[in-house]
Ligand SMILES: Nc1ncnc2c1ncn2[C@@H]1O[C@H](COP(=O)(O)OP(=O)(O)OP(=O)(O)O)[C@@H](O)[C@H]1O
C-alpha cells in the first residue's frame with residue numbers, strides 16, 4: 166500500500182454517485198466538444214469557400230426577384246469571367262425520403278461553367294442541354310431519390326404547386342470538398358414557360374458570377390450594384406459564402422450563442438463536481454480527523470481531496486472524449502459532410518478540441534475541489550473527531 | 555525524581571471553551587503526573603472534561619494556560635505541524651468507535667501510521683504483521699472492517715496504535731461500544747501491552763470493570779482531579 170491507495174479507494178466509495186458524476190462530466194465534455202467542433206468546422210468551411218464567386222440578389226430581400234435581362238448587364242462588367250442565374254425552386258420529395266433539398270431552375274448553358282466544383286460527364290451535360298425537361302442532380306441526392314441517368318423523376322416544390330416531371334440527364338460528382346452533393350438543377354426555360362409560374366415570367370432569383378481575380382471581389386461587387394442603382398430593382402452583390410449565409414442568417418447567430426453555451430456547460434460541470442466533492446468531504450470529516458490525529462499533516466488531506474476530484478474529472482473527461490469521437494467522427498460527422506458539404510465540407514472533432522476538453526475537465530475538477538479541500542484540511546482535529554455523524 | 559520517571563507532567567492547566575460568547579471552563583488549575591510505564595484509568599461524569607484532558611496529553615488540543623510535558627517534549631512550544639509529527643512518533647490512539655478506514659483492509663489500516671515514516675515496504679509489512687500478531691488477528695489481515703466484529707475492529711485499532719512503537723497509548727472509552735466479552739479481551743490486551751511491552755496507558759472510561767484493570771484510578775470532577 167502507498168498513499169495513493171487510500172485516494173484511489175475513496176474514488177469508488179459511493180459507486181452510484183461517482184458514476185453519475187463521471188457521466189455528468191462526460192456529457193459536458195461531449196456537448197463542449199460538439200459545439201467547439203461545429204464552430205471550428207464552420208470557420209474551416211469559410212476558409213474553403215470559393216473566393217472567386219459573387220452572388221447578386223435583390224437589394225430588399227432574397228425573396229424578391231430580378232428582371233432576367235440583368236444578366237446581360239452583369240456579363241458586360243470587365244473582370245467578370247462568366248455569369249449564370251437561377252431561381253430557387255425548393256425541392257421536395259413526394260415520397261419523403263428526404264425532408265428537403267436545394268433545387269434550382271437555372272441557365273443550362275452556363276450553370277456548370279460557373280459552379281465548376283461540380284463535375285458532369287460531357288455526354289450527360291450535352292444531353293441535358295438538349296433536353297428541355299432534363300435535370301442533373303448530385304450523386305448523394307440521386308442515391309437518396311433512387312434514380313439513375315435516364316430515369317424519370319417527379320418532385321414537388323414548396324413554392325410551385327403540383328407535380329413536376331423530369332428526365333434525369335446526368336449526375337454530378339464533387340471536385341472539391343465544398344461542393345453541395347444534394348442539389349438538383351433543371352432548365353430555367355422549363356419553369357419560365359410553365360403556367361404555374363405566370364407571376365415570375367422572365368424573372369430570376371439571383372445572378373452568380375465567376376471573377377477572374379479574387380482580389381477584385383469587393384470592387385467588382387460595387388461595380389455591379391452601381392449599374393442597377395438607378396433602375397427600379399436595385400441589387401446587392403456579395404461573396405458566395407455570404408450569400409449562402411444569408412439563407413442561414415439565424416444559424417450564424419446560433420453558432421455565436423453556442424460559443425457562450427459551451428462555456429456555461431463547463432461552469433455547470435464544475436458545479437456538479439464541486440457538489441460531489443463537498444458531499445464526500447463532509448461524510449469523511451471524522452475520518453480525516455482520525456488521520457490528522459495519527460499524524461497526517463493537513464497537506465495530505467488537501468492532497469487526497471484534490472487528487473480524488475481531478476481523477477473523477479479526468480475519468481469523466483476521457484469517457485467524454487470517447488463519446489465525442491464516436492458520435493461525431495463516426496456518426497454525425499460523415500452525415501453532415503455528405504449532406505451539408507456547402508457549409509461544412511469537413512466535420513471532424515479536431516484533436517486540439519479533445520485536448521482542451523480533457524485539460525479543462527482536469528483543471529476544473531481541481532478548482533471545484535479547492536474550497537472543500539482547504540476547508541477540510543484546516544478543520545481543527547478535535548472538532549473533526551467530535552463530529553461523529 | 556518525579557521528572558525523571560514521569561512521562562506526563564501537567565502543571566496549572568486551565569481549559570476554557572467558548573460556545574458563542576459564553577466561556578465554559580472545563581479544566582481549572584489542574585496538575586497531573588503520570589509515571590512512565592503505568593496504566594491509568596480516568597473516570598468522571600459525562601461532560602467533566604475527561605476527553606479534553608486526554609486530548610491535551612495526546613497533543614491534539616492545547617490548554618488555555620499551563621505547562622504540558624509529555625515524553626520529554628514541551629508541547630506548548632511546538633507548532634501544529636511539529637505536534638502532528640510528534641504524535642505520529644509518540645502517541646498511539648484508541649477511540650471508542652474504533653475509527654478504522656472502511657475502504658482499507660485490517661493490514662492497510664494498521665500500516666497507515668507507517669506511511670509517514672521512511673520505512674521500506676517490506677519493513678512496513680513486517681511491522682504490520684507483528685502488530686497484528688500481538689492483538690491476535692494475524693489471520694484477519696486482508697479482511698475489511700465490515701467483515702470484522704466490533705471487538706476485532708477495536709483490536710485492529712490497537713494494532714494501529716502500537717505499530718509505530720509509541721511510548722504512550724491514549725484510549726478514550728475503548729470498551730464503550732463493546733459487549734462484555736469483547737471488552738474483556740480488549741482490556742486484557744491493553745494490560746498485556748502495559749505489562750509485557752512496557753507501554754504507558756492512559757485510558758478514559760465510564761466502566762468500573764474496565765477501571766479495575768488499571769493500576770491507578772483517577773476521578774475528574776468539576777474541572778479538577780480527585
Ligand atoms: N470543541 C469544543 N467546543 C466547545 N465546547 C466543548 C468542546 N469540546 C468539549 N466541550 C465542552 O467541554 C465539556 C467537557 O467535554 P469533554 O468531551 O471533555 O467531556 P467528557 O468528560 O469526555 O464527557 P463524556 O464522558 O460524555 O465523553 C463539555 O461541556 C463539552 O460540551
Ligand SMILES: [Mg+2]
Pocket residue numbers: 604605606726
Ligand atoms: Mg469523552
